Structure formats: structure tokens, C-alpha cells
Amino acid sequence: MTIIEIENLSAGYEGKVIIEKCNLSIQHDDFIGIIGPNGGGKTTFLKALMGLIPLRTGQIRVFDNEKQVPKILIGYLPQINHIDKKFPITVREVVLSGLIQTRNWLQLPSKNTESKLQHNLQLLGIESLQHKIIGELSGGQMQRAFLGRAIIASPKLLVLDEPSTFVDSNFESELYDILENLNKEMAIVMVNHDLGTISSRVKTIACVNRNFNYHPSNEVTTEMLEQYHCPMDIIAHGAVPHRILHNHN
């Protein structure tokens, strides 16, 4: 079942085109990994997808139960480095802010929101941290809180921008287990620079490097690596499972 249909999308900032010719249809159970070089337009694509920046061309249609609708609930986990870590806000409030559009305008607490919140905090293992200030958390704990904020409203689509930065490898595999579970209830679009993780955890892959190329499998091929323009990166990571790498010769 299609939830989002992107047609001939191009977007950018101040007259500069960053990405163009994007065509993609997102199904309700998709788990799409987005790879591409730095500055290739991965984050720009996510922002255009969520309507955070105006489209230069093309259109995005949104569906709920096969019917076209103006919008659906989208959960968003932004890059963690854009967050002001000195901001005086508790973990509780950060996670609750994920309900911002499903609660009433005054954002008054209710029994329903409280039980949702506690369930969410339990799922992510951060109940004991809920009264802490966000800046007091470690990188991994902070990512948990932001993931909590992204999923508390049970969105139809979860958008993740580099979720494994500043995270230790223990939490990284736990994070992907959580995502695998969430994928049963929502579509996931994830930007990640780590090729190894992408190919083993996602269902399909899209390469973004100004152009947009969708590959309906999770196999990283030689052609894709050429588009990726970044073989150095793969060597540096050293953990690309070689079952997915065709021989370069």
C-alpha cells in the first residue's frame, strides 16, 4: 500500500539545486536506506520529503488507506548535532513534544499522554532518565530520547537522519533491532553513511548524489559504489560484509 508518491522532485536552497529528478513511491512497510556522499543531498531530500523546504519542481502526494490526504503523521529524528544541548528541557518534555500535533493546542497533560509516554520510555529503556535535563545525557541516551520523540505519536512514516552518529556499537545494534520492530507498524526512511549497516538492516536502498537512484534490493553493487563516489569511506569503515560486495575487477 503506497503512503507517499514522489514525482520528479527537485529541491535546494537559494537558487542552488541540490537534488533533482527524484521519483520514489514509499510503501507502508518499506525500510529504505539512503546513501550518498557528503553534500550529495541526503538531508535535503529528507527535508523536501517532509515539506520543511519548498520544492522547486515536482510534487509529493500523500495517501492514507489508498485515499489521497493532505498529510500523514511523520516521525522525525534529526541529526543530533543541530540540537542545542544547553537548552533547559527535561527528557520527559522532549519525548512528549513528539505528541505536539496529536494533543490539543495547549499541550495539557492527560492520563492518555502519560501512559503513552511511560510505555515509550520503557521501550527505549530511558524511564530512569525522564526527569534529567537533555544535555546531561550521553550521546546514545540522547538518541534514544529523540527516537522516543519521533515515534511516540505512532507515525505512518519514520524519517531518520544519521541515527547512529555519537552512538556506541552496543546501542547501534539495539537501535536497529528496535527499528526492525517498528517497521512492522510504519515505513522507515533512513539516511546513513555506514554502508555495512545499511545493507544488512534495510530492505531497499536509494543513492542520492544530486540525482536520485532507487534500488529495489538491499544489495550494494559495484555500480552503486561508483555512484557513491566514495570507495575510501568503505575502506575506512572496514566492516562492509563482503558477501554483498561483488569483485571490483
Next chain:
Amino acid sequence: MDQIIGVFQYTFFQNAIIASVFTTIICGIIGTYIVTKRIVFITGGITHASFGGVGIAFYFGINPILGAAVFAVLSGLGIEYMSKYKDIREDSAIATLWSLGMALGIIFIFITPGYTPNLNSFLFGNILTVSYTDLYAMFAVVLIVVVFFALFWRLIMYIAFDEEFARSQNIPVQLFKYILVSLVALTIVINIRVVGIILVLSLMTIPPSVVNLFVKRFEYILLYSILVGLSGALFGLFMSYWLNIPSGASIIFALVIIFFLGKLLSIVLVKKKSTEGLSGNI
């Protein structure tokens, strides 16, 4: 003692006390917003731009505070509108606006024929000359700010913390930012009478900075900033009366003293906590 009670019999002093209360309520709330959202520099720009409005109003014989209000709100909305475009160097643009406002103010006051107004009262304020009209205007702003924040503090906090997330959730972020920057501008203008254009910024920034040394929650910083601001304002007001020094400067001075005392106390508390932690480990 008689002297203390005696001074309360004067209307100008009663007005000054009421003005202090109003001022610190507005500044505590708006100050918390500008400090946590890190828009203190923008606020400085709006403050000084408003002086242009004072000058132009003088030239055309309009109420200078009204001129300042129009200028402040327009420059605030202008900055907010421009900040959507990433290719503008925001800090340089604000600095230009900052001095442009002052320059316009000086030029227009200079070419105003006849009587030259006393600039000091606009630059440094005088809480002891606050009139009933000023008090009514202040009360109106108090009412607007308090009601707006009482209703929407959570949304305001969420937007200030992560604007992009709020926008991804279809919250009318730009509308909120326009409203808030207008409230910031009104706060500045209403306080020109009290501490003046040059000093008003620290009336907003010092109380939340003091409170933030001890308290790390947005909603508590809002409330306690009002108390800290009020003690600074009253302390400064009495100092000004007893020592016969300008009230605006003496209020700011009192707030700075409170800030340093707070900083000292927080250092002592942190030290005490860490030594306790050490002995606990042993």
C-alpha cells in the same frame, strides 16, 4: 526607618514600585525566551533600532515611545523574515540595523527645529518619572505576555528547543516566531522609560542567567526570573534613592551584583557536591 516609610508617601515612588513589578514580570518571561532561544543579539539589534523611531517621532511631533514601538516591531519582524534566508550573514545584518537605528535617531533629533529633547532619559531611562499613562501601557503588555505564555508555554518551549522538529509536525512555527518577536519588541519599548535603550537588554538577560545557574527547567526559569528581577529592581531603586544616583543604572548594577553572588554560590555548591561525591566513593 522613618525615611524608608516616608518615601512610600510620594506618588512618584509608588509608581516606580508598581513599574518595577510590571517590568520584572515582562522581562523575566521574555528574557527567559531570548536567553534560551539564544536571540539576545537580535534583541540588542531591535532595541537600538527603536531609537530611530524615537528620533523620527520627535521630528514629526508624535509620541516618541509610539515611534519606538513601530520601529521596534517592524525591525523585529524584518529580522525574523530575513532569517529564513540562509545566505544572509545574520549577525552582520543585525549589527548594521543596530547602528542604523541609532544614526537615524541622532540625525532626526538634530534636525528637529527648536527645543532639543533630553536624550539621556531615552538612553538610560528614569523609573522615578514613570507616569500613570506609562503604567497603563505596561499593564497592557504584562497582560498580553502573561496570558500568551500561560497558554502556550509548552509550545513555545518545544519550538524554541527544536524549531525544525516542530515544523515537521505541522506546527505554525513562523506565526509563533512573528508573535514572539513582536512581544520582544514591545517589551523593549515599554522598558525604555524604566532603564533606557542602552540598559534594557541586561534587564532581560541577567535574571534568567542567574536562575539558570541553579534551575534547569524552562518553566521554572520563567517564574524565578521574575523574582530575581524584582529583587534587583527594588534593591536598585532604593540604592538610587539613598545614594542619589540614576535609577536605571543602579537597577542594572544591582542585578549584576546579584549575578556575581549567584555565580559564587553556584561554584561553592558544585565544590561541595563534588567533595561529597568523593567521600561517598571512599
